[in-house]
Amino acid sequence: MAEIKDASEIPEVIDPKTDKVHTWPHLVRAEFICGLLIFMGLFVWSLLLDAPLEEPADPTKTPNPSKAPWYFLGLQEILVYFDPWMAGVVLPSLIIVGLMVIPYIDINPKGNGYYTWKERKFAVASFCFGFLILWVSLIIVGVFLRGPGWNFFAPWAEWDPHKVVALTNVDLNILVANLTGLDILRNSVAAAIFGTILVGAYYSLIPIYWMVKVKTSKTLQELGIVRYGITAFLFLTMMSLPIKMLLRWTLNIKYIVKFPWINLNI
Amino acid sequence: MKDKIQDIQETIVKSPVWKSVFRHGYADTPRNRILMIASNVFLHLHPSKLRRHGLTLRYTWCAGGLTFFFFLVTVVTGVLLMFYYRPVAEYAYNDMKYLQFDIPFGMVTRNMHRWAAHAMVIMVMLHMFRVFMTGSYKPPREFNWVVGVLLLTLTLLLSFTGYLLPWDQLSIWAVTVGTNMARSTPLMGSEGPLAEQVSKLTGLVTPRYDARSLLTAGTVVAAPTLLRFYVLHCIFIPIVAALLMIVHFWRVRKDGGISGPM
Ligand code: HEM
Numbered sequence: 365m366a367e368i369k370d371a372s373e374i375p376e377v378i379d380p381k382t383d384k385v386h387t388w389p390h391l392v393r394a395e396f397i398c399g400l401l402i403f404m405g406l407f408v409w410s411l412l413l414d415a416p417l418e419e420p421a422d423p424t425k426t427p428n429p430s431k432a433p434w435y436f437l438g439l440q441e442i443l444v445y446f447d448p449w450m451a452g453v454v455l456p457s458l459i460i461v462g463l464m465v466i467p468y469i470d471i472n473p474k475g476n477g478y479y480t481w482k483e484r485k486f487a488v489a490s491f492c493f494g495f496l497i498l499w500v501s502l503i504i505v506g507v508f509l510r511g512p513g514w515n516f517f518a519p520w521a522e523w524d525p526h527k528v529v530a531l532t533n534v535d536l537n538i539l540v541a542n543l544t545g546l547d548i549l550r551n552s553v554a555a556a557i558f559g560t561i562l563v564g565a566y567y568s569l570i571p572i573y574w575m576v577k578v579k580t581s582k583t584l585q586e587l588g589i590v591r592y593g594i595t596a597f598l599f600l601t602m603m604s605l606p607i608k609m610l611l612r613w614t615l616n617i618k619y620i621v622k623f624p625w626i627n628l629n630i
Numbered sequence: 631m632k633d634k635i636q637d638i639q640e641t642i643v644k645s646p647v648w649k650s651v652f653r654h655g656y657a658d659t660p661r662n663r664i665l666m667i668a669s670n671v672f673l674h675l676h677p678s679k680l681r682r683h684g685l686t687l688r689y690t691w692c693a694g695g696l697t698f699f700f701f702l703v704t705v706v707t708g709v710l711l712m713f714y715y716r717p718v719a720e721y722a723y724n725d726m727k728y729l730q731f732d733i734p735f736g737m738v739t740r741n742m743h744r745w746a747a748h749a750m751v752i753m754v755m756l757h758m759f760r761v762f763m764t765g766s767y768k769p770p771r772e773f774n775w776v777v778g779v780l781l782l783t784l785t786l787l788l789s790f791t792g793y794l795l796p797w798d799q800l801s802i803w804a805v806t807v808g809t810n811m812a813r814s815t816p817l818m819g820s821e822g823p824l825a826e827q828v829s830k831l832t833g834l835v836t837p838r839y840d841a842r843s844l845l846t847a848g849t850v851v852a853a854p855t856l857l858r859f860y861v862l863h864c865i866f867i868p869i870v871a872a873l874l875m876i877v878h879f880w881r882v883r884k885d886g887g888i889s890g891p892m
Binding site: 382385388389391392395398416418421427430432436440474480488495623628 | 660663666681683743766782798808812816825827892
């Protein structure tokens with residue numbers, strides 16, 4: 365049997381063209397050490413910190429606040445601004461589908477296999493906005509800053525279950541009616557038409573931008589109308605969340621459009 | 631003495647039994663380095679050679695590997711917990727207490743399961759972030775990104791279904807809040823847009839039979855929900871996730887190994 369040599373003794377085989385090395389030992393060793401260290405960390409952590417166990421389940425005692433697991437608190441936070449059919453069903457589905465189509469709508473060949481900001485600004489900026497601002501920071505708000513009644517509490521403030529927050533939210537049609545005296549907007553049919561026009565105008569930015577820019581923009585021509593349409597729809601839908609947040613914070617808007625007959629409000 | 635040991639060693643290594651198990655020597659030669667990977671079913675998910683660039687922590691953050699590592703920890707500790715846990719509303723909570731106070735190493739096993747599960751959720755998000763930032767979803771890796779998104783969804787569902795099992799106040803109310811959303815599914819949830827119209831037309835979509843009760847097995851989170859979540863958590867989702875992980879790793883290899891500058 366050949367004697368076992370120290371790894372440093374045998375000439376390292378690095379292919380200068382591909383810069384490749386052997387998986388054994390280089391990668392397997394790194395994986396083993398990494399796994400060992402993390403395992404020890406996890407074990408010590410688990411010795412020191414117990415998993416939570418509260419009172420036995422009691423369907424008659426609803427805790428206030430009732431929070432979903434932390435990774436869903438971004439979605440629970442969106443409930444403040446959108447109805448559950450949007451916050452809990454449509455938006456999560458669009459997040460999953462939207463993530464899946466990313467490789468097929470981003471046809472920019474640059475930035476494949478290395479970090480770069482300059483070569484793919486729009487892609488990196490929109491992903492970071494969606495992930496870091498809308499997903500991660502809303503989770504942080506949900507975990508640390510929300511208390512009873514889903515009211516806002518500073519992390520050091522005591523949770524007062526009787527904190528009263530004035531509910532002054534109004535629907536957009538009422539606000540416009542108050543401001544302009546157009547009383548017809550108080551009628552629910554007129555309000556529905558009015559709101560539909562607004563939402564339609566928002567999404568009609570998609571074809572308008574295309575028509576204005578397509579002649580001169582090489583990016584748009586290469587993208588093609590289908591990929592552009594999907595990208596723009598997903599982008600505008602993502603941006604509807606910060607827009608609705610701003611409208612709530614500044615003008616206390618509750619709904620932009622309401623269809624009370626089918627229980628659909630945005 | 632030294633010779634004796636070497637003799638014995640040689641007899642063992644050259645015996646048919648040894649050779650039937652280990653097909654090649656351990657000596658550190660380029661050939662053996664390749665065989666180490668190629669003749670082992672688990673290691674074989676790796677390529678036998680890889681670009682040095684793919685080894686750097688700065689590039690991968692080890693995030694995908696650690697996601698898988700935490701998955702393995704939850705599988706092992708989870709099987710141990712299954713020996714003591716009964717998914718029945720009368721027993722579940724008490725079994726948690728037994729684990730804590732009666733069963734040797736019960737609490738630390740449960741802790742490891744819990745913390746590894748949280749860590750897996752964090753790592754899978756970081757992994758996705760890294761893959762995006764390095765543009766690694768670009769051709770030829772588009773499909774592996776899609777597999778990844780499915781894995782992300784399954785990871786969240788794994789964690790969510792496990793959340794109910796302790797059967798304490800935290801679990802049932804978190805799951806109540808979570809599953810209440812499904813009630814508002816358009817067309818298919820009893821309180822969602824158009825639900826009234828659908829139920830008038832078809833007689834379907836009632837609080838008892840809608841998108842939410844599909845998850846909770848009833849109108850409220852109760853004993854049937856516990857059993858449903860248990861089966862999903864311990865059998866269905868882990869199997870699907872494990873299969874997809876195999877596909878995922880295989881594709882990393884087949885798509886040319888870890889991405890890197892051309
Ligand atoms: C259970 C979840 C997952 C596991 C265990 C996993 C595991 C891995 C591992 C071990 C690698 C090798 C490189 C590395 O460690 O970074 C990898 C690469 C990759 N993963 Fe995942 N992954 C998971 C989820 C995801 C998700 C959520 C995405 C994207 C949405 C994704 C997309 C990819 C892609 C595109 C590669 C190739 C990266 C490259 O070549 O640089 N994976 N995955």
